[in-house]
Amino acid sequence: xxxxxxxxxxxxxxxxxxxxxxxxxxxxxxxxxxxxxxxxxxxxxxxxxxxxxxxxxxxxxxxxxxxxxxxxxxxxxxxxxxxxxxxxxxxxxxxxxxxxxxxxxxxxxxxxxxxxxxxxxxxxxxxxxxxxxxxxxxxxxxxxxxxxxxxxxxxxxxxxxxxxxxxxxxxxxxxxxxxxxxxxxx
Numbered sequence: 001x002x003x004x005x006x007x008x009x010x011x012x013x014x015x016x017x018x019x020x021x022x023x024x025x026x027x028x029x030x031x032x033x034x035x036x037x038x039x040x041x042x043x044x045x046x047x048x049x050x051x052x053x054x055x056x057x058x059x060x061x062x063x064x065x066x067x068x069x070x071x072x073x074x075x076x077x078x079x080x081x082x083x084x085x086x087x088x089x090x091x092x093x094x095x096x097x098x099x100x101x102x103x104x105x106x107x108x109x110x111x112x113x114x115x116x117x118x119x120x121x122x123x124x125x126x127x128x129x130x131x132x133x134x135x136x137x138x139x140x141x142x143x144x145x146x147x148x149x150x151x152x153x154x155x156x157x158x159x160x161x162x163x164x165x166x167x168x169x170x171x172x173x174x175x176x177x178x179x180x181x182x183x184x185x186x
Contacts, residue, residue, distance in 0.1 A: 005032065013039055 009032060011017035026032045044050045 006035065009035055009039065013043070 008017055008022050
């Protein structure tokens with residue numbers, strides 16, 4: 001688009017140009033129409049009359065062109081012809097299945113060996129640690145947590161009752177301390 005056409009388009013927008021030939025050219029030329037639209041958007045923005053409905057982003061032509069340019073079917077390189085392909089023999093398929101089965105069995109055997117080694121190591125460590133400090137090596141319960149047996153039946157021994165009484169006594173002492181602190185603060 002030339003600067004002369006842009007000037008004529010600007011004059012047409014301002015109402016200064018009444019050329020029917022140029023109006024026909026604008027109606028037939030898509031570049032002039034898009035420039036006309038841009039000029040109106042700029043004028044509306046400068047006057048503060050711009051609405052969100054005025055701004056439209058039409059990318060349908062670009063998307064259609066990109067789809068048309070895209071190659072959907074890639075050529076396969078070096079594909080063998082049906083005469084070049086050999087069908088595997090039945091005995092080869094049998095040995096392939098045997099190899100797969102042996103591989104799976106060996107994986108299970110390796111996992112069993114690793115598990116056995118871990119169990120033996122833990123038992124050996126527990127045997128040594130019982131002589132040193134009495135704490136088990138593989139402790140599945142967190143320290144200081146009491147676990148209730150299944151079924152809701154609670155079995156209290158003397159040690160658990162003593163710990164509960166000590167905990168309650170400490171809790172009451174802390175509450176008493178907080179109460180005294182509040183009373184003496186005023």
